[in-house]
Amino acid sequence: MSELKQLVLGRKDVQDLDQEQALPNELMTVNMGPSHPAMHGTVRIVLTVDGERIVASDVHPGYLHRCFEKESESATYTQIFPYTDRLNYVSPMNNNVGYAMAVEKLLGITKEIPRRAEYVRVIVSEVSRITDHLTCVGASAMELGAFTPFLYFLKCREWLYILLEEVSGARLTHSYVRVGGVSKDLPEGWLDRLFARLDEIKVVIVEVEDMLNNNKIFRDRMADIGKFSKEDAIAYGLTGPIARACGVDYDVRKDYPYSIYPEVEFDVPLGTTGDCFDRYLVRIEEIKQSIRILHQCAKQLPDGPVIIDDPRVALPDKRGTYNTIESMIRHFKHIVDGIKVPCGEGYTFVEGGNGELGFFIVADATGRPYKCYCRSPSFVHLASAGKTMHGHLIADIVPIFGMINMIGGECDK
Amino acid sequence: MGLELVTTKLEDAANWGRKFSLFTYPFVTACCGMEFMSVAAPKYDLARFGAEFPRFSPRQADLLMIVGTITEKQGPALKRVYDQMAEPKWVIAFGVCASTGGFYQNYHAMPGADQVIPVDVYIPGCPPRPEQVLDALILLQKRIQDGRGHSQLRHKREQAALARERVASGED
Amino acid sequence: MAQKILDALTKKFAAAIEQTTSDHGDEVAYVAREQLHEIATWLKTDPEMAFDSPVFVTAIDLLDLRRPDEHGRVVEIDVGVHPNLGRFEVCFQLRSQTHKHRIRLKVRVTEADPRCASLASLWPAFDWQERETFDMYGIRFDGHPDLRRIYLYEEFVGYPLRRDYPKEKRQPLVRRDDLLIAPDSLTIKTEREGDRDV
Numbered sequence: 001m002s003e004l005k006q007l008v009l010g011r012k013d014v015q016d017l018d019q020e021q022a023l024p025n026e027l028m029t030v031n032m033g034p035s036h037p038a039m040h041g042t043v044r045i046v047l048t049v050d051g052e053r054i055v056a057s058d059v060h061p062g063y064l065h066r067c068f069e070k071e072s073e074s075a076t077y078t079q080i081f082p083y084t085d086r087l088n089y090v091s092p093m094n095n096n097v098g099y100a101m102a103v104e105k106l107l108g109i110t111k112e113i114p115r116r117a118e119y120v121r122v123i124v125s126e127v128s129r130i131t132d133h134l135t136c137v138g139a140s141a142m143e144l145g146a147f148t149p150f151l152y153f154l155k156c157r158e159w160l161y162i163l164l165e166e167v168s169g170a171r172l173t174h175s176y177v178r179v180g181g182v183s184k185d186l187p188e189g190w191l192d193r194l195f196a197r198l199d200e201i202k203v204v205i206v207e208v209e210d211m212l213n214n215n216k217i218f219r220d221r222m223a224d225i226g227k228f229s230k231e232d233a234i235a236y237g238l239t240g241p242i243a244r245a246c247g248v249d250y251d252v253r254k255d256y257p258y259s260i261y262p263e264v265e266f267d268v269p270l271g272t273t274g275d276c277f278d279r280y281l282v283r284i285e286e287i288k289q290s291i292r293i294l295h296q297c298a299k300q301l302p303d304g305p306v307i308i309d310d311p312r313v314a315l316p317d318k319r320g321t322y323n324t325i326e327s328m329i330r331h332f333k334h335i336v337d338g339i340k341v342p343c344g345e346g347y348t349f350v351e352g353g354n355g356e357l358g359f360f361i362v363a364d365a366t367g368r369p370y371k372c373y374c375r376s377p378s379f380v381h382l383a384s385a386g387k388t389m390h391g392h393l394i395a396d397i398v399p400i401f402g403m404i405n406m407i408g409g410e411c412d413k
Numbered sequence: 414m415g416l417e418l419v420t421t422k423l424e425d426a427a428n429w430g431r432k433f434s435l436f437t438y439p440f441v442t443a444c445c446g447m448e449f450m451s452v453a454a455p456k457y458d459l460a461r462f463g464a465e466f467p468r469f470s471p472r473q474a475d476l477l478m479i480v481g482t483i484t485e486k487q488g489p490a491l492k493r494v495y496d497q498m499a500e501p502k503w504v505i506a507f508g509v510c511a512s513t514g515g516f517y518q519n520y521h522a523m524p525g526a527d528q529v530i531p532v533d534v535y536i537p538g539c540p541p542r543p544e545q546v547l548d549a550l551i552l553l554q555k556r557i558q559d560g561r562g563h564s565q566l567r568h569k570r571e572q573a574a575l576a577r578e579r580v581a582s583g584e585d
Numbered sequence: 586m587a588q589k590i591l592d593a594l595t596k597k598f599a600a601a602i603e604q605t606t607s608d609h610g611d612e613v614a615y616v617a618r619e620q621l622h623e624i625a626t627w628l629k630t631d632p633e634m635a636f637d638s639p640v641f642v643t644a645i646d647l648l649d650l651r652r653p654d655e656h657g658r659v660v661e662i663d664v665g666v667h668p669n670l671g672r673f674e675v676c677f678q679l680r681s682q683t684h685k686h687r688i689r690l691k692v693r694v695t696e697a698d699p700r701c702a703s704l705a706s707l708w709p710a711f712d713w714q715e716r717e718t719f720d721m722y723g724i725r726f727d728g729h730p731d732l733r734r735i736y737l738y739e740e741f742v743g744y745p746l747r748r749d750y751p752k753e754k755r756q757p758l759v760r761r762d763d764l765l766i767a768p769d770s771l772t773i774k775t776e777r778e779g780d781r782d783v
Contacts, residue, residue: 237710
């Protein structure tokens with residue numbers, strides 16, 4: 001005890017300073033439990049730390065495993081749309097569109113979707129992408145102590161939720177898209193209201209950039225944290241904004257274009273180092289590019305039906321259902337038996353808010369899929385988070401985790 | 414007669430204080446977390462009800478808001494968090510997944526958080542609108558004022574049992 | 586364009602490639618189990634192929650899958666009668682960042698010996714995805730650095746995504762002591778002190 005006192009409470013002579021007596025230290029195991037304040041759902045990280053520095057980490061996902069695959073084996077193709085909403089619940093329209101495209105590929109009707117339906121799908125997908133990036137950046141900033149950008153972005157997100165509620169009926173879990181199109185058309189004047197709000201959102205983004213981009217605290221906590229090289233990003237299967245922040249030029253909308261993306265012009269922002277600050281910048285830039293896409297879609301939006309005319313795929317309209325026996329029976333068969341998809345399997349992928357979101361469906365000629373696997377980008381990105389954290393301090397986990405945008409529903413399916 | 418009047422008035426005053434200064438522990442798991450963020454945001458303000466600041470340690474919180482689906486793997490963690498909270502404590506099950514399991518009827522989603530801990534107020538909705546959440550909060554506040562939350566009733570039962578024991582041993 | 590990959594693959598590893606298909610624009614190659622790692626290494630390192638990015642790993646349980654037979658009727662396929670046929674098909678999807686093509690490798694494994702080579706050493710993202718496939722289907726990956734359950738807890742018995750696991754069969758870790766209604770057909774476990782360390 002007295003030796004410890006001597007070590008800690010000061011040296012007697014100048015010569016003592018040369019004799020560095022190392023304090024005893026050992027590695028510690030610390031649990032960042034499944035319920036933690038970073039509002040990203042529930043993930044448990046068991047850290048092995050040397051003081052504050054992380055030496056090893058073991059990430060345990062699965063606390064939100066809600067058995068999407070097993071549920072979809074006993075649900076009809078249309079009943080799965082609510083389950084897909086709850087995968088990436090900050091950009092639900094992208095999941096809906098991806099799943100609908102996967103079923104349409106197996107049905108072989110990809111080219112027959114009405115043009116207006118394709119445009120509406122892209123419009124709502126891009127609005128969902130904006131809400132995803134707003135939530136991610138807002139929540140991450142809040143966790144670093146910047147509360148104001150969080151409130152400003154939540155105000156913007158609230159505007160978009162109200163608009164999406166006018167379209168689909170629900171603020172968050174829309175289930176708006178159907179196999180063959182979308183369930184209902186855009187309301188009157190919705191596009192004008194959308195663009196009024198988007199102009200206001202552009203102003204808010206400029207305000208938040210002023211607050212954060214040159215803020216010393218924000219930069220110190222985000223820059224040089226969580227660097228990832230380009231080759232590692234490709235080998236670890238990263239996609240989406242965090243891969244683009246590492247310099248990987250991969251955007252599903254550009255490389256494997258689907259829907260009407262070949263007809264709109266937009267840029268894909270690329271970062272250099274892959275650290276958290278680059279990821280933040282890429283996300284802000286993507287919001288601006290999404291706004292650009294929305295303006296072009298609104299100009300090019302054609303008139304027409306919003307769902308395919310094929311009786312094997314789409315529900316009949318309500319007037320027919322209530323008045324003619326054939327439509328009523330068709331409606332009944334659709335709801336009870338589901339859409340009969342011929343035997344086959346296929347993998348379809350779209351650019352979700354986090355990256356390549358894919359659905360691998362195996363169909364067996366009944367109205368329910370045999371297997372419906374969701375390739376979730378958050379799961380793959382979380383796997384790389386362990387590698388990113390090594391060598392950093394415990395406090396650096398917060399920006400790393402925040403910028404990966406791990407959505408619990410998508411990661412744990 | 415005088416003593417009971419004073420203690421009930423004191424209890425009313427204490428409950429009044431408790432209901433208007435709830436410290437929430439948001440046990441956020443899933444999509445309802447987004448609606449929780451909206452409730453805490455400026456438009457549907459939780460701060461008006463005094464429940465503004467979340468306390469991220471169960472020791473310092475008295476309202477456990479279970480926001481989102483609880484799975485079997487999460488069960489022991491939830492129970493541990495609940496046990497660590499000090500009395501009096503209240504629980505709100507936010508969303509239909511925390512109330513009854515929602516439309517997830519499978520091998521991992523628990524059919525409601527009340528399989529593990531007692532819940533005071535259930536909020537249905539997938540996710541519930543923020544107005545529903547505020548309605549539930551007002552309902553909970555009424556409950557707290559009446560002294561009828563689960564932990565308050567438990568406390569009263571225990572006090573009554575102790576009193577009966579004292580009387581019985583006093584007579585002996 | 587992608588048919589070229591399947592042709593090159595068949596030319597180089599003739600016997601190991603059992604079948605190739607190209608439905609709906611997806612290139613699929615059925616691969617023999619023993620040569621999986623060799624083929625995967627070639628697909629990664631060969632400059633014409635350059636499959637440098639992993640996409641997903643999963644398995645299909647063929648227990649009651651129906652496919653059209655030679656007359657066009659949809660019937661359940663055979664999984665266990667002959668020893669060579671297998672119950673599971675393990676699927677690996679790969680993509681190439683440079684050439685932008687994709688491929689799916691499928692390996693058929695039997696129920697009695699559900700093992701397959703691990704490709705985690707070639708593409709690190711397959712580490713967790715193979716753990717997920719093990720967790721859900723029970724497929725063991727030889728050479729995997731750390732094969733354990735990822736989504737479910739250690740105490741879980743069985744592999745839930747197999748077709749014969751009932752969807753609603755819960756295995757609860759903890760329940761209240763005063764639970765009035767017993768959950769479907771399972772006993773309620775009361776938690777003992779120190780039993781469940783999260």
